[in-house]
Amino acid sequence: MFHHSSKLQYEVRVDKPNPVFAKMLQQAIGGVEGEIRVAMQYFFQAMGARGDDKYRDLLIATATEELSHIEFLGHAVALNLEGAPLSMQEEAAKDPVVNAILGGMNPRHILSSGLSAMPVNSNGVPFDMSHIYATGNIGADMLANATAEAGGRVLASRLYNMTDDGGMKDMLSFLIARDTMHQQQWLAVIEELGGLEKSLPIPNSTPEDHEATEHSYYFLNTLLDKEAPKGRWTEGPSLDGKAEFSVREKPEPQGQEPSLGKARKGSGAQKEQM
Amino acid sequence: MFHHSSKLQYEVRVDKPNPVFAKMLQQAIGGVEGEIRVAMQYFFQAMGARGDDKYRDLLIATATEELSHIEFLGHAVALNLEGAPLSMQEEAAKDPVVNAILGGMNPRHILSSGLSAMPVNSNGVPFDMSHIYATGNIGADMLANATAEAGGRVLASRLYNMTDDGGMKDMLSFLIARDTMHQQQWLAVIEELGGLEKSLPIPNSTPEDHEATEHSYYFLNTLLDKEAPKGRWTEGPSLDGKAEFSVREKPEPQGQEPSLGKARKGSGAQKEQM
């Protein structure tokens, strides 16, 4: 069960409101790299967690923190929208700065939300929940979470570079820090479960006779005019410790030419296909 | 530039067509765990690859392989739809098996595609390209790719368990094998670039003074009635080797109570808010 206390997790200060930066901040709320995504992803993973219950606790605790991130970011968006222009009066239209703000901000911050945050990204596209990755496999889920936090920290760093507002930089430096921790905590679960060697291939419970293992450890070079790019993936032991990596150059098709024959009567095709 | 040869990468055989399994196979084509996603994800990452060009080659080569996976899966869907019922004639309606097939298959396999594959998942929801993760950061992208392949192998294993068709099991065992390789090749890039210690936190180029590092290494326990779940993430050196993990129990808010004051005149609020 959830509870709420009335103050924000972190102080939000906007020294100089900027409606165009408000639009950009939306990416951190409603973008695929944003906080709604991680809050909901960890929440749904927690609800489907099987095995040791401590991982469910880890997930729900962090989901709860991410909800608090949405909350302070939402406040930051609203503060950046203070004083945004509500009209295109002729005087304003002659001022190129006002013009650029009106053109560059999200018009729905005026028209739809009344100068506050929305669950959309920086293009105004609403977040959709197909991005909640929760497979029921803890290995796949921990990688998905580390990915989400990596994307999140990349975004927060770019937003930090974008603004020169002291308050916003301070808030973003906190987000950058928490994303540092979260990246590592999910990868730490994999380490605790035996590291990559024991975890891979995910799922590690797939019986070996379900896998055509002769195809499991070569890099397939589909490039017609270049040798395979060489690296850790082309030689040496595989990361799961079960085989050696190799390369298959200029692969030939192993299958048949696909042909479906005539269309069936009554299937809605043209006569000429039948 | 792309080229095509006329045979499939892998042989597709369906011993006993099953329209309900055709619906399930769609998840491997148009699901978030599916082949359109990885083909397009690696393709867009390749187009945005900066730094050593060999990683671009690695990405585009694998994107090309994934296109071939779409192709043989598409053929498998069509073969599973051979003989699917095209009508609800009264005789059929009394046969519970025919009824169950008609109810359980994707009706659009009859109505929209004429008994062939579609770029949708097993619920009939079309794939959308918001799932193409390509950040321009090679660390974030490699994690995203390993995630996609982990999800893909989880899915292929579940499909393998679902069917008892020998041909389908054979094809899926090939997919399971290639997903094994792909999971590892992306993680091998991270290993080649110095492993987690050098790569984390992603992006590793964020200047340290952009980060409130006092918040970077503690687990925040937002659970009111439980201690923090203990594990690799609560003590010991951080995965990036820069600090020690710790725990912050029962955290208090550090910010203000958010209050936006009165609504502005002309902003479309109710009078009582002004």
Next chain:
Amino acid sequence: MFHHSSKLQYEVRVDKPNPVFAKMLQQAIGGVEGEIRVAMQYFFQAMGARGDDKYRDLLIATATEELSHIEFLGHAVALNLEGAPLSMQEEAAKDPVVNAILGGMNPRHILSSGLSAMPVNSNGVPFDMSHIYATGNIGADMLANATAEAGGRVLASRLYNMTDDGGMKDMLSFLIARDTMHQQQWLAVIEELGGLEKSLPIPNSTPEDHEATEHSYYFLNTLLDKEAPKGRWTEGPSLDGKAEFSVREKPEPQGQEPSLGKARKGSGAQKEQM
């Protein structure tokens, strides 16, 4: 800031797991009538609340409760998926009940989530955040909230009728009860702010000279072959107390015939349009 305690807001018991009912329950999580929607809607309204802060408190408190509803519904879905069939073995395929379950359940409950809840509706369509209505106008928002709770209680009542599982009926009777309260609490805000007479038309802050009031109080009967349906909306004082309702039968167009003339050179039209 949010916090969490480890038990569910309400006891969840499933006497006889039913994967088809699990699919239906998803509507209460990820449907437009569901709990993600109300949790997020009240949360975003709270973040944009202007005027008396007590309404923000009301909103955030109820958002927090709705998060707890997601949580116990998610558990109910997982419990209904206990024992769901993981394969289409031939023996099973001959059993029409197993067949009907396999056809009637959401295949992604097996393939994608590993037998747990997802943020999707009963068709498997992911929830998308365009449904979070938060206008910054407290009147519009309270109506939106009452609407959401009305839809929610309609849904919960239909789910109650659908199941004959005692545990599920008990849980749904709790949801029905909370939706009763929530419907009324949002309408109570309107009553507290002076009721419909003072609140309408929303926004009540629009200056009267922005409105062509001669068009504000008649019902327009666009039906060619019927008189206007008579009722409270065709005569008597308007709900805002400012005028009398009337009817305009067989309305004639008041505008011009729209004509855009020739296409511009360089605009990509056909020559014949220029």
Next chain:
Amino acid sequence: MFHHSSKLQYEVRVDKPNPVFAKMLQQAIGGVEGEIRVAMQYFFQAMGARGDDKYRDLLIATATEELSHIEFLGHAVALNLEGAPLSMQEEAAKDPVVNAILGGMNPRHILSSGLSAMPVNSNGVPFDMSHIYATGNIGADMLANATAEAGGRVLASRLYNMTDDGGMKDMLSFLIARDTMHQQQWLAVIEELGGLEKSLPIPNSTPEDHEATEHSYYFLNTLLDKEAPKGRWTEGPSLDGKAEFSVREKPEPQGQEPSLGKARKGSGAQKEQM
């Protein structure tokens, strides 16, 4: 059956075309507050109307009017796009006003529609029909309709404030007026059906023994550090006249700790979860 006459319902005049305002006007066509939504919502409610047929007539008549609103708004968008820049010639690029227009307008008004209206909102996001709320319950539907019209009038008022074009202000004052009527006509249906007291809780046909009525009339205060916000919803008779409102402070969970146990064999989880 529908019919059409060649003139617009209301005169459209644009004194000074403005492509950025054209983008904003799109919200009134393809936004969730827009005319496609209400036209289609009333249309689908009419098609599902059960009970007294006069409500079906009311719905279809107003759906028909809203189609005419789409039509004149579409014309207004096209007129605002007259003269929009079709190129980024170097001369133009130096003019900050042209630049701001090019950056601030919807590029698809040039690239995709050839200077005319599209069924998208002011962010260019296409309208999607998941927003058509039609539950088959007249109470829920009337609230949904009043909500839609409240949102519509908020939007029209904001657009009115945004423009200083006399023609556009005139057209918007008509829209504001019709939204005034439509808000009231839907709420008038509820009044005619006995008002809130008889209509609530929606659905009013849910048998009382389907509801855990001991949970139906208290406000749940999930705030840890504040008392419940006091108001019409915390004391006095409930709006349905059946009980007294009360408050439950600092609620404790009533349910169990959710735990799903081990993952099943063959379910695609990691070995460590089994």
Next chain:
Amino acid sequence: MFHHSSKLQYEVRVDKPNPVFAKMLQQAIGGVEGEIRVAMQYFFQAMGARGDDKYRDLLIATATEELSHIEFLGHAVALNLEGAPLSMQEEAAKDPVVNAILGGMNPRHILSSGLSAMPVNSNGVPFDMSHIYATGNIGADMLANATAEAGGRVLASRLYNMTDDGGMKDMLSFLIARDTMHQQQWLAVIEELGGLEKSLPIPNSTPEDHEATEHSYYFLNTLLDKEAPKGRWTEGPSLDGKAEFSVREKPEPQGQEPSLGKARKGSGAQKEQM
């Protein structure tokens, strides 16, 4: 301006209600081949029509007819849902036919719409307006319309084959007929404007020096192991009468190897990319 008369354009009769067929019929309402699509596509094309006004009249007249098709199809869906099961009572659960209906119908027809039509396709996916093709180019638009009607008639024919209900077959035979007319009327516009020879390439207003015409008339054979498929497109005069078709076998890339070099400082990449 639109008007409505109270009867349906065509008689709807359902001899034997079938909730699974109701689900399938939804494709004709809310599918990409359905009536909402054509109604709205012709409507938006009409609003953007430039050149001879008679084409605008043609478009709006047919848009109006399509609205009437939505209306009678919506009624057909509701009639097919008469008597649909509202519960999973244990007796019912043992009856495989009831089970198959419950599994095979759209659960939202019960849960969300109360046994009436919805603006969704046969998978329950809502129609989205990105499918409204209206380019402002009459040639492109007429092809798009003929495409939509071809898809529509394919769908109607498949639905006709699917059902054995006399009333439904009668209604669908009317739809098939109207789609016959509509396919031809749009292609007739192209014929009237001079046929393919004058209309192609679309847009026919693109100045010839904007086109690298040496690349305009050869078929590019990207197949590595097969000659180009021969046909009308590989030899003989081009359809626009301007050149001869030819074939380019085994094409070589004409461009450079793409390389983006190092990532910029401050762009959020990994250090190793800089």
Next chain:
Amino acid sequence: MFHHSSKLQYEVRVDKPNPVFAKMLQQAIGGVEGEIRVAMQYFFQAMGARGDDKYRDLLIATATEELSHIEFLGHAVALNLEGAPLSMQEEAAKDPVVNAILGGMNPRHILSSGLSAMPVNSNGVPFDMSHIYATGNIGADMLANATAEAGGRVLASRLYNMTDDGGMKDMLSFLIARDTMHQQQWLAVIEELGGLEKSLPIPNSTPEDHEATEHSYYFLNTLLDKEAPKGRWTEGPSLDGKAEFSVREKPEPQGQEPSLGKARKGSGAQKEQM
């Protein structure tokens, strides 16, 4: 099976990078008129092709070419983003040109992709695969393909007009040329199969007794105040050679007034509807 060679199909040169043009170019990658759409549409049509195999070869060969178009367009976007502003430093904010760029470019080109292409359109809306039209009917599919290429050439022509960059004009003139060929090659298939007379109505395999042919050849004039627009579609032989076109003026409804009666008990309606 697919293969790749390392150079681009066509040379890409950007003389003067322009981030706003990068945004516009996205329409040609991820728009409904763009290259992902045609690549995937031809690919899925190929996978479902029934009848003469040469059409499958034609489709897959062209799908492969379109993949190469995505590739060079993606490179063009990245090159246009070279030097895009990564911050809103105060100096910059005063420069209206920088301001206009920041407001007019897609912010996700900085925040999400790190200055490279994305699978989105010029509004930043991700491409979704519902736009892949592949019906299994070769007539419908060829029209859909010609439509897609017509839209594509309209778009490419508009982009050509928009830019004054010599490199971009050169690349677009190649795209314009290839779209010329592709429009014609799909229509040439229809010609080869007997032209419109033999192909129409699509599907030409629908038995005549499935069609109410008395409704197949008249134009329905739903306009109340105007005669039917006269043209090729109102008189003369129909395009399929089977009948004469005619007009039906002022059509009367042929169906009943739709009425659904009372709502069922237990269906979630209001009492007043029962």
